[in-house]
Amino acid sequence: AQSVAQPEDQVNVAEGNPLTVKCTYSVSGNPYLFWYVQYPNRGLQFLLKYITGDNLVKGSYGFEAEFNKSQTSFHLKKPSALVSDSALYFCAVRDATGGYQKVTFGIGTKLQVIP
Amino acid sequence: DAMVIQNPRYQVTQFGKPVTLSCSQTLNHNVMYWYQQKSSQAPKLLFHYYDKDFNNEADTPDNFQSRRPNTSFCFLDIRSPGLGDAAMYLCATSRDYQGTYTDTQYFGPGTRLTVL
Numbered sequence: 001a002q003s004v005a006q007p008e009d010q011v012n013v014a015e016g017n018p019l020t021v022k023c024t025y026s027v028s029g030n031p032y033l034f035w036y037v038q039y040p041n042r043g044l045q046f047l048l049k050y051i052t053g054d055n056l057v058k059g060s061y062g063f064e065a066e067f068n069k070s071q072t073s074f075h076l077k078k079p080s081a082l083v084s085d086s087a088l089y090f091c092a093v094r095d096a097t098g099g100y101q102k103v104t105f106g107i108g109t110k111l112q113v114i115p
Numbered sequence: 116d117a118m119v120i121q122n123p124r125y126q127v128t129q130f131g132k133p134v135t136l137s138c139s140q141t142l143n144h145n146v147m148y149w150y151q152q153k154s155s156q157a158p159k160l161l162f163h164y165y166d167k168d169f170n171n172e173a174d175t176p177d178n179f180q181s182r183r184p185n186t187s188f189c190f191l192d193i194r195s196p197g198l199g200d201a202a203m204y205l206c207a208t209s210r211d212y213q214g215t216y217t218d219t220q221y222f223g224p225g226t227r228l229t230v231l
Contacts, residue, residue, distance in 0.1 A: 004157075034219070043119070043205050043222030044158070090157065100165070100212050102172075103220065105157040 002027040004093050004106035012112045013081045021076040021109045023091030030096040033074040034103070035065055038088040047089075050074060051096075061085070081113045118142050119223035121206050127229045128196050136191040136226045138206030146212060147189040148220065149181060150205040158205055164189060165212075193228075201230045 003026045013019045025031055032051055036044040048059025055067040065076045076089060091106040120139045128134040138147065146165050150158035162171045164183045178200070180192040193200055203225045209218040 036220075036222075041225070041227070043121075043207075043224045044220075046219050046221065049219060094218070100170070102160060103218065107155070107157045 002031075002093055002095055002102075002104050004091050004104055006089075006091055006106040006109045008109050010110040010112060012114060014114050015083055016080050019076075019078050019081045019085070019111065019113070021089050021091075021111060023074045023076065023106060024072050025074060025091070025093040026072065027093055027095050031074075032094045032096050033065070033067060034092040035059065035063070035074075035076050036090045036092065036105075038090065038108070040087075044090060047076070081111075083113045083115050086111055086113045119206060119208055119221050121204075121223035121226050123226060124224060125227050125229070127231060128193075129231050130197065131195045134193050134196055134228065136193075136204050136206075136228070138189045138191070138223055139187050140189075140206075140208045140221075141187070142208055142210070142221060143186060144208035144210050144221070145186075146209045146218065147183060148207040148209070149179075149189070149191050150207065151200075152203040152205055152225070161191070196228070196230045198230050201228055203227050 005024045034049045035047040038044045048057050050057045050067045058064045063078050088108045090108045092103050094103045095101045122137045148163040149161045152158045161175045178194050183189045205225045206223040207220040209220045212218040
């Protein structure tokens with residue numbers, strides 16, 4: 001069975017500082033990995049995904065994530081946090097095996113950017 | 116410019132009174148999903164449609180049903196809502212998951228269901 005762990009319920013960072021939101025995964029085959037962001041009372045918005053190729057993936061709003069196969073991690077990063085980045089961030093994984101594979105979401109990490 | 120639309124945004128129903136939530140999409144995607152999200156929890160997949168083919172998750176209660184009359188619309192029916200069904204219900208779409216498609220999902224804004 002596949003799973004996602006987001007070890008931090010909340011991450012606090014000062015505006016302008018770099019931010020990292022952690023994610024580790026478990027999947028039997030190769031992973032497809034995703035990050036989504038959710039603002040209050042809104043649906044999830046896609047940020048970025050890793051499918052194959054370069055381990056550093058760049059996404060929307062200046063976010064990036066680094067795939068580390070040996071550590072089974074896919075941490076979300078941004079060089080300089082904005083107050084508007086404050087939201088709930090979900091990491092997700094699915095097995096890359098062809099056909100339908102369910103996407104499993106983590107429980108989310110609340111990011112609070114302090115002015 | 117809205118791509119996945121959910122109506123209503125807020126729904127209040129009474130215990131045991133059937134309720135239907137609506138989702139529509141302008142993306143012409145093959146796949147439509149319904150998720151249940153409770154506070155501080157991950158979205159939980161209830162079922163999905165691949166075109167007209169319905170795919171239920173093993174742990175989805177029978178109380179939850181879905182209909183997809185055409186490509187654009189999908190409905191979630193809760194036959195007899197209980198207090199435990201109060202949640203945010205998210206509709207999502209993806210273009211496909213066959214072949215090389217990697218099913219990035221596009222979510223609607225959600226419907227928050229309150230059960231009195």
